Amino acid sequence: MLAISIRSGWLRYAHADVSDGTLVVNSLKATKLSKDFHRPDLRSPDLLVLLGIIFQDMIESLPVHDKEVFLSLDERWIDCQIFPVDKGLTRDEQESYLRWFLERRLGPLWPTSSVFFQELKSNGSDRDWIMTCIIPENALEALNIVLKRAGTVPVWLEPCTLSLARTVSGDEASVVFIKDGRSVRALFFFGGTIHAFGQPIIRNGIVSMDTITGDQGLVSTVISMINDIKPRSTKSPTVSIKFMGQLPGKWKGFVSSKKRYLQQINPLDSFILAKNEKLNVNDPSDFGEVAGLLHRRIM
Amino acid sequence: MADLNLFGSEGFQAPVVSEETPPPLKQEEESAVAIPETRPMKKAKKKPRKRKRKKKYSGHEIFSFLFSAAIIALVIWFFVLRKEVIFNVSEYPPNAFELHRHANKG
Numbered sequence: 001m002l003a004i005s006i007r008s009g010w011l012r013y014a015h016a017d018v019s020d021g022t023l024v025v026n027s028l029k030a031t032k033l034s035k036d037f038h039r040p041d042l043r044s045p046d047l048l049v050l051l052g053i054i055f056q057d058m059i060e061s062l063p064v065h066d067k068e069v070f071l072s073l074d075e076r077w078i079d080c081q082i083f084p085v086d087k088g089l090t091r092d093e094q095e096s097y098l099r100w101f102l103e104r105r106l107g108p109l110w111p112t113s114s115v116f117f118q119e120l121k122s123n124g125s126d127r128d129w130i131m132t133c134i135i136p137e138n139a140l141e142a143l144n145i146v147l148k149r150a151g152t153v154p155v156w157l158e159p160c161t162l163s164l165a166r167t168v169s170g171d172e173a174s175v176v177f178i179k180d181g182r183s184v185r186a187l188f189f190f191g192g193t194i195h196a197f198g199q200p201i202i203r204n205g206i207v208s209m210d211t212i213t214g215d216q217g218l219v220s221t222v223i224s225m226i227n228d229i230k231p232r233s234t235k236s237p238t239v240s241i242k243f244m245g246q247l248p249g250k251w252k253g254f255v256s257s258k259k260r261y262l263q264q265i266n267p268l269d270s271f272i273l274a275k276n277e278k279l280n281v282n283d284p285s286d287f288g289e290v291a292g293l294l295h296r297r298i299m
Numbered sequence: 300m301a302d303l304n305l306f307g308s309e310g311f312q313a314p315v316v317s318e319e320t321p322p323p324l325k326q327e328e329e330s331a332v333a334i335p336e337t338r339p340m341k342k343a344k345k346k347p348r349k350r351k352r353k354k355k356y357s358g359h360e361i362f363s364f365l366f367s368a369a370i371i372a373l374v375i376w377f378f379v380l381r382k383e384v385i386f387n388v389s390e391y392p393p394n395a396f397e398l399h400r401h402a403n404k405g
Contacts, residue, residue: 114305115310116303116307117303117310118301118303118312119314135305144306155306157306158302158303158305162303165300169300
């Protein structure tokens with residue numbers, strides 16, 4: 001199989017062999033995409049050519065021409081949000097409401113967008129939480145065509161947030177801070193299910209959320225819990241706090257002051273790496289989405 | 300866990316029930332992860348020593364050396380040796396000028 005991630009201008013991928021539910025990673029690679037690919041026009045007819053350039057070289061560079069492709073794309077490609085809906089509504093009513101709401105939000109882009117929904121496992125709140133993913137029809141079609149033309153089978157496509165969530169989720173309430181270039185992403189879990197995510201910022205040692213989608217009540221509770229932790233406190237927080245990668249800038253001070261309460265995650269820890277294979281990896285934490293796709297394959 | 304497949308059908312998707320959970324990391328697997336470190340190290344090839352080339356001074360380098368030396372010498376002369384330079388200034392006050400003019404006329 002081939003697990004491909006495109007996030008923040010980087011293309012990262014893993015080639016792995018799967019047999020009897022066991023997965024052996026043969027190669028891991030990362031290449032920086034040129035600036036033309038950072039913010040592609042997803043509704044342009046030229047997208048097919050652009051994707052062809054991205055994928056063809058990568059597929060040709062692989063040692064074995066594999067068939068299955070699992071793909072993870074960032075928010076430049078897939079708009080992923082978590083919205084609340086009333087609990088009393090039926091599934092059809094929920095979908096009708098969300099379509100009505102998204103139609104107003106997207107305006108003229110609505111007729112050319114593909115929309116996907118999934119209800120998140122309840123977290124005891126008085127509302128249901130629905131994850132929505134929106135991708136332009138043209139982009140979805142182009143991805144399918146390019147991967148099939150390259151001789152592969154497109155099996156799975158998801159936003160990078162879900163790939164990361166699969167890699168870092170636990171069984172309990174938790175928050176995970178993830179390095180993303182010079183910024184940080186935060187994913188909030190309840191009962192092992194993602195309920196919110198966004199971009200946190202840190203000022204004078206105080207953590208707050210710059211952008212957020214999902215259960216804001218959960219987020220504000222968790223963030224205030226984190227800010228209340230004193231460096232020398234002996235009390236352990238009721239939520240588990242994790243981080244992945246070397247967090248940049250002011251976050252370094254945050255990690256060092258609260259390291260007693262933080263757990264570091266290495267996304268590649270649970271995989272077997274093939275013998276005699278060169279693994280071209282500078283920072284394993286950059287392969288969070290790729291690891292999430294590999295987990296998806298063996299689920 | 301939320302599992303939305305955008306290659307799947309549009310609209311509401313039911314959560315995918317996992318057939319198997321990811322296998323837990325065994326001790327043997329941990330050692331497998333560390334394989335890249337246990338690989339035998341390749342012996343470093345000795346690089347052939349490069350012969351040192353004789354440096355030749357170009358005309359430009361010689362000129363710039365001489366030029367800078369001349370500037371340094373001038374600076375030293377100005378600050379150290381100029382005391383020895385005697386400036387003779389002959390000046391005629393107005394009455395002396397008159398006398399001088401009459402003397403020349405006569």
